[in-house]
Amino acid sequence: MNADQKRDIDVDNYPIGIKDSDYVPPLEFNAQKLIEYLKSSGKTFSELTEEELKQLK
Amino acid sequence: MRTDEIRARLSAAIRSDSRAAAILKKIAAGRANFSDTMEYSLISGRLTGRQLSAVVTELAEGREELAEALLRDRYDDINARCAEVQTALDDKQGLHLAPQKAEFPKERTTKFTRSLTDPTVKDETIKRRARSVSENITVTFHDDFIKENAKFRDRAGLKCYVTRSTSGNCCPWCSDIAGRYLMSEQPEGLFGRHDNCDCTIVYDGQVLRGQPGENGRRGRKWAEDKPKVEYAPPRKLSRAEAEKLQAENLPKRLTGGGNGGIISINIDELVPCLRDNQTGELVQTEVRRIRNFSELRECTPRQGWDFPWNKPPRDSEVYALSVAGSKEIEGLIALRVEQRNQAVYMYWGNAAPHNRVTESNPVKKFNGVGGHLFAVAIHRSLQSGLGGYVYADAANKELLEHFVTENGAVPIPTHDRPYRFIIEGKAAKTIFESYNFDWR
Numbered sequence: 001m002n003a004d005q006k007r008d009i010d011v012d013n014y015p016i017g018i019k020d021s022d023y024v025p026p027l028e029f030n031a032q033k034l035i036e037y038l039k040s041s042g043k044t045f046s047e048l049t050e051e052e053l054k055q056l057k
Numbered sequence: 058m059r060t061d062e063i064r065a066r067l068s069a070a071i072r073s074d075s076r077a078a079a080i081l082k083k084i085a086a087g088r089a090n091f092s093d094t095m096e097y098s099l100i101s102g103r104l105t106g107r108q109l110s111a112v113v114t115e116l117a118e119g120r121e122e123l124a125e126a127l128l129r130d131r132y133d134d135i136n137a138r139c140a141e142v143q144t145a146l147d148d149k150q151g152l153h154l155a156p157q158k159a160e161f162p163k164e165r166t167t168k169f170t171r172s173l174t175d176p177t178v179k180d181e182t183i184k185r186r187a188r189s190v191s192e193n194i195t196v197t198f199h200d201d202f203i204k205e206n207a208k209f210r211d212r213a214g215l216k217c218y219v220t221r222s223t224s225g226n227c228c229p230w231c232s233d234i235a236g237r238y239l240m241s242e243q244p245e246g247l248f249g250r251h252d253n254c255d256c257t258i259v260y261d262g263q264v265l266r267g268q269p270g271e272n273g274r275r276g277r278k279w280a281e282d283k284p285k286v287e288y289a290p291p292r293k294l295s296r297a298e299a300e301k302l303q304a305e306n307l308p309k310r311l312t313g314g315g316n317g318g319i320i321s322i323n324i325d326e327l328v329p330c331l332r333d334n335q336t337g338e339l340v341q342t343e344v345r346r347i348r349n350f351s352e353l354r355e356c357t358p359r360q361g362w363d364f365p366w367n368k369p370p371r372d373s374e375v376y377a378l379s380v381a382g383s384k385e386i387e388g389l390i391a392l393r394v395e396q397r398n399q400a401v402y403m404y405w406g407n408a409a410p411h412n413r414v415t416e417s418n419p420v421k422k423f424n425g426v427g428g429h430l431f432a433v434a435i436h437r438s439l440q441s442g443l444g445g446y447v448y449a450d451a452a453n454k455e456l457l458e459h460f461v462t463e464n465g466a467v468p469i470p471t472h473d474r475p476y477r478f479i480i481e482g483k484a485a486k487t488i489f490e491s492y493n494f495d496w497r
Contacts, residue, residue: 011456012414013413017406024450031398032399033399035467
């Protein structure tokens with residue numbers, strides 16, 4: 001996908017959320033702590049270890 | 058630090074809180090209601106708890122005096138704000154009843170302030186008490202005002218209804234007692250509040266007026282004067298007004314995105330108000346919470362929506378976006394306030410079928426619904442003290458990338474939720490500040 005195509009995305013046309021799901025369990029960690037940690041460590045979420053995720057609960 | 062300095066610092070912190078300042082402005086303009094004063098009390102409580110907790114263990118002496126002084130300041134302030142709102146609401150209805158000031162809860166306050174000097178507990182416990190109990194007491198000043206005034210009016214023969222609403226992710230006790238009750242028939246404990254409770258308790262009263270006779274004058278026979286429901290036509294902005302609004306809001310989007318980078322939202326897709334695609338005009342919007350889901354019986358997949366909105370997730374709050382003064386729904390969002398995770402989850406979000414481009418609907422009625430729905434979720438997060446943090450599951454990879462590059466979203470994919478993302482506080486506030494809507 002190039003930059004022009006990206007610009008063409010209109011968020012109005014897409015739903016947010018998962019269809020056919022009447023219950024979604026909450027996050028298993030504190031969102032604010034997580035973002036702070038990602039910023040300070042320079043890691044992406046996928047790069048976090050299980051140990052790190054456990055500490056962010 | 059002297060008591061007076063701490064008191065002044067707390068008052069300044071409340072005044073400089075952006076949401077509290079907006080509410081004070083609304084009160085001064087006579088446009089506020091008790092939901093606004095409730096929110097103001099919750100903010101005041103949170104800041105009081107934070108301030109007291111930060112200094113209490115540094116004081117060898119004077120803890121009790123300081124705590125009581127801070128609480129008395131908040132008591133005076135909250136009662137004064139509520140009285141202003143009550144007077145403004147009464148003025149609109151031609152009523153002239155003096156607002157009642159609830160008694161200061163001396164006994165409870167003394168018990169609390171003494172607990173701050175307890176030598177048998179650790180400093181951490183003292184700090185926790187200072188934070189949570191002072192926060193709770195501050196919020197109950199508002200509850201006491203509501204109770205006192207609803208009781209006073211009930212005794213004066215006016216029907217008053219007290220409404221207790223939960224924040225969504227609340228305890229079973231709050232869920233059970235939440236509802237709307239006639240003041241004289243309210244359940245025991247309706248005005249109760251546990252620590253960290255952010256339920257909203259407000260009241261509204263019946264207006265009795267002399268009924269108009271044949272000559273058009275009001276007679277001596279009093280009856281309920283039900284407000285006439287009239288919907289004003291949507292406010293359409295001129296090109297000059299729209300450009301001014303755009304110029305005011307657009308610069309806010311150019312800084313503060315994601316990890317300190319620059320976000321640049323395409324104004325054609327995310328507009329500060331809804332844009333009528335036929336005329337290009339911007340129209341004002343309003344948001345209301347849906348409690349009776351039968352109202353959404355036409356908002357199901359059969360009618361072109363993506364979700365069965367008449368049966369939303371049981372632990373969600375549903376909000377509808379409309380053009381100001383219109384009942385037609387332009388978009389819907391279902392949210393879950395997650396205090397424990399310090400974020401709001403956007404369960405479902407959907408622009409109405411007529412606001413999406415499909416084969417059968419090549420031209421949308423309004424542009425900008427999606428951005429508005431995000432702003433509603435962020436508002437709810439800010440209102441709940443969660444700093445604007447929201448998270449959601451995007452429909453696909455392209456949309457996720459769009460949110461990441463354009464809105465500063467942070468992907469948090471898991472094996473079963475590959476397109477999950479968080480919009481962190483700073484980026485969220487940038488989006489939120491770009492939208493104007495009223496709560497109904």
